[in-house]
Amino acid sequence: MSAAINSPVEPTTPVGKAADYLDQRTKIGVLTKQLVRKVFPDHWSFMLGEIALFSFVVLIFSGFFLTMFFEPSMELTEYHGEHPAQLHGQLMSVAFASTVEMSWDVRGGLLMRQMHHWSALVFVASMVVHMMRVFFTGAFRKPRELNWLVGTALLILGLAAGFTGYSLPDDVLSGNGLRITDGVVKSIPVVGSYMSYFIFGGEFPGEHIIPRLFTLHILVVPALILALIGVHLFLMVLNKHTQYPGGGRTDKNVVGVPAVPVFATKMVGNFFIVFGVLALMGGTMAINNVWNYGPYDPSLVSAGAQPDWYMLFLEGSLRLMPGQGTEWVIFGYTLSLNVLIPAVVIPGLLFTFLFVYPFLEAKVTGDHREHHVLDRPRNRPVRTGLGVAFLTAFIILAVAGSNDLIATHFVMSLNLITWVLRVLFFVGPVFAFWVTKRICLGLQRKDRELVLHGHETGRIVRFANGEYIEVHRPVDEQERWIRVSYDAHRPLEIAPATDARGVRRKGYRSDRRWQRISRFFYEDRVEPVTPAELAAAHAHGEHDEIEAQRGTPELVSGSASGEREH
Amino acid sequence: MKALAARRHHRAAPVVLLLLALLVTGGVYAVLAPSPATADTASVEDIETGYKLFQANCATCHGPNAEGTSQAPSLVGVGAASVDFQVSTGRMPMQMNGPQADDKPRQMNEEQTAALAAYVASLGPGPAIPTEEQVDASKGDPSSGARLFWTNCAMCHNAVGAGGALSEGKWAPELHDVSERNIYNAMVTGPQSMPVFNDANITPEEKRDIIAYIVEQRDGSAGGLTLGSLGPVSEGIWTWVVGMVLLIGAAVWIGAKSS
Known part of the structure; x- marks a missing residue:
């Protein structure tokens, strides 16, 4: 062969031959070489986003398993499974029955369900922590404002995925959650009641909502999340990764380790750890045992009925809002400010803050430069203060959403807690801002x-x-x-x-x-x-x-x- | 037989027959009717002892004749079940004023409790302490109990009886450690903030079903640690405390390895 001149190195190993075969046909070597040598700064806090990514992978795997057994139908059926005894002969929807059957009769079903649910909670939690890292270090500055928007959209999609999944088993808790959603939608002036009918295909609860949520939960939302994760990672590679300040690190270079082998090894290791922790949680800690709540019946609601943690702020906001005098009837039309303000306006304000902050900060700083070196949080006192104030408001609302459990576990008056939190919601963030800035x-x-x-x-x-x-x-x-x-x-x-x-x-x-x-x-x-x-x-x-x-x-x-x- | 037949037209015969009929009816009733346990066993001595205990421990608040004062309700007609519940869980005698009397180590032993119950039951008719059979969880149907519990009890006591908050510092206690007899007692007497579920409302068999459901919850969860069966809030806390702490800890560990 004359190849001796053109390619002096002939692959000898099977892997080498296969790679050469592929490269001759796709020129993949060019791309791989770039990616393999791509430099990533090394810091533990840069792995928080990975935790979110990997828990999403676990979500997809376990969710794939669950769809094999879940039936998204609101047809009524009588439960005849052997376990659990407390459901014998009860009337329930097929969705609920299939959830219970996959937990008790399918091998590994309960493990998969629990892993899926824990992964969902960890997914959102790690997104929040990742977002905190990005916010407090100023990684959202030019040229990464767009990626910040993609990330915020991912957070909202994460909440949407969690919410639609929480509602699928059609147990009392998920039905209560849907009822609140129905109320929130109906509180929107003018279009509210039409939208509610549109969503539920008639009066709540109807017979359509579970199949509709199922399509959203297993197709639309995950597809959007996957697509946006693609954009998120692509932009991350394109913009290069940020780095913490240190000797020799500037806005014009990236100091770190090559993707292969060091960074990739760490990444794979992190994946196995995330998978392991989630499997451990799913295997040892019970979560959302729907047979304890029972099949959905609009007349039932139990003490301790709350949404998953990432929606607690919404629950708390509703719990804090005074009901009296905030529902106005104007020309025969009801304006439910008692629902509209806490469930639409306040979350709207919180998310608006997240979306506009990078642009607001750039504008008031008069800053048009590119930034690749991160800020130490102390060097941006007002940004850090605003971030802490935001978290304080979020946490106060989440605590308000758990006010009944705080009352029982800390032996306090529910009414007192509610009043204290009402005041704290306004005072707390301001105080937190001031203290943090100082x-x-x-x-x-x-x-x-x-x-x-x-x-x-x-x-x-x-x-x-x-x-x-x-x-x-x-x-x-x-x-x-x-x-x-x-x-x-x-x-x-x-x-x-x-x-x-x-x-x-x-x-x-x-x-x-x-x-x-x-x-x-x-x-x-x-x-x-x-x-x-x-x-x-x-x-x-x-x-x-x-x-x-x-x-x-x-x-x-x-x-x-x-x-x-x- | 002839002698009996000859006397059937005796003018005392209707009276004798009536007496016999009453005796049989009364006897059958006495055998078949659900009999309040303490009413049967309560002797005069028990009531005497109970009266003395009452004077020493309860009369300060409930009045010398249990007629009630401005601080505590009348006990006439509350029944033996009420005394059995309040005293055997240690709620009475009350230790201090508060939004609600909390359970604590019992102050009276079994006999004293029975004597007190007998005394209070003697003041006026009220719900009796249930029999062993009435509270036997193995004879109940947990599925029917679950329905009844979710409909009548879960809004305060949580779906599996883990307890819940009421207004102004009051609370619905958790039910995992409450004895079957006291669950029944509580349902028929409605202690503190709890409503009364009388036999017309929830039949004795249904009460036993409810007990069966609560007892079933004591086995824990098939899914692992129950985390207090408190629902999504405790799940959220453990997400952060276990999941995020482990994962962030691992990230710090991986990140610290080379740099």
Whole structure:
């Protein structure tokens, strides 16, 4: 063969031959080479999104199994399975009966159901944690705003997948959830009752909702999630991964390890761990034992009826809303503000915040640069504060959704808890914002101290003249890099109200408004240490050190609480 | 026979026959009618003892003749079942005022409880303590019990009897550790915030079905740890405490390995 000239290396192993065969026909080698050598920064917090991805894989596998046995039908049937005894001969929908049968009569069925449900809870939880990481480190900044939007859409789709799945078994809890949904839809002015009829195919509960939710749950929502995960990962590869600040890391490079073998190995390892933990949870911890709630009957509701954790904020928002005086009848039409505000307006505001934040921040910062180095949360006090305030509001609502369990388990009055949480919902986020911002500013000041004066060593030295000083050890270069390489943004500066000829400038009012918001963000700030400041501090410090070295006998040594500025 | 036949027109015969008929009816009734257990066994001495115990432990709040005061209700007509429930679960005598009397280690032993029950039952007719057979879970139908429980009890006590909150610091207790007899007692007497489920409302057989359902729940869950059977909130908490802590911990571990 003349190939000896063109391809000096002939594959010898079976794998090599197969790869060569494929490459000659698809040129896949070019793509693979790029991906294999792609560099990923290494940090544990970059694996949080992977947890979400892998729990979604487990969801698909276990869900595939469940569809083999689930019958999405609201036909009535009598239960004749041997177990559990408490359902013998009861009238129920086929959907409920098939859920119970797959749990008790199908080998591994209960394990699969429980794994599926735990995976769903972990899926949303890991998305939330991943989102927190992205938010607090500012990874949503240019060029990743679009990917932030994709991620937020994925979160909403995750909630939709969870909600539709929760409703499928047609037990009392899921029916209660659907009833609330029906109420929420009906509270929307003008179109509400039409939409409710549209969704349920008539009056609630009707006979159509389970098959409809089934199609959404196993086809539409997962397909959308898969597609958006594709976009999410593609954009991640395209934009390159962000990296934490550190020596040598800039907005123009990526410092990390190649995808193969290191990163891929870690990824596969993480997959097995996620799979293992979910299997362990599904195998040992009971979840959603629907036979305990019973088949759905619109007249039943039990104590402790709540949605899964990610919907608790909605439940809590409804529980906190005062009912009296908030339902208005206008010209014979009822406006149910008691449902509309907590179940439509408040979640709407929360998600709007998530969607617009990257653009809002870019606007008030006047920032058009690309960012690949992450922020330390302390260096963006207002962003960090807003994020914590958001989480506080979310958590207060979720706690309100569990108010009955808090009442029983902490021996408190349900009414008192509700009132306290009503106040906290307004006060808590503001307080959390203020505290977080102060802590961030304090940490930044501490960083300045550290860079200028070094670490405290606990060594106290007394000079001949009786003066005490504590000896400080200067920070090393890496430590300093992390602490000084950030931007302390200033509030926007805007053009004056009138132009050179004294004519009112168009758009001045709008500029003023943005400047006010910008001030809110950047009025309070701690500037990073400048080289000049550092040089000055060093000169001062050396002076101390020289004095310290001048052979003054050390009188006190060891850790001491007394410290001194120098 | 002839002698009997000859006297059938005796003018005392109707009276004798009537007496005989009454005797038979009464006898049959006495044998067949559900008899309140304590009413049968309660002796005069029991009532005496109960009266003394009552004066020493209960009269301060319930009044010297159990007629009730501004602080505590009258006990005339509450029946032996009510006393049996309140005293054997330790709710009475009450330790302190609060939204609701909580159960605690019982203050009276079996005999004292029975004596107190006998005394209170002697004040006026009321629900009796159920018989062993009435509360035998193995004779009940858990499926019928489940339906009844979900319809009548679950809104306060949770779908499997794990308990729930009521207004202003009151609560519906969890039922896993409540004895079968006291579940029955509670249904017929409606202690504290609980409504009365009398025999017209839920028949004694149905009450036994309910007990059968509750007893079945004591076996735990086929799915593993029940996590308190509290529903999605506890599942959510464990998602974070077990699932997310393990997974984030693993991520930190993997991330720490090389860098």
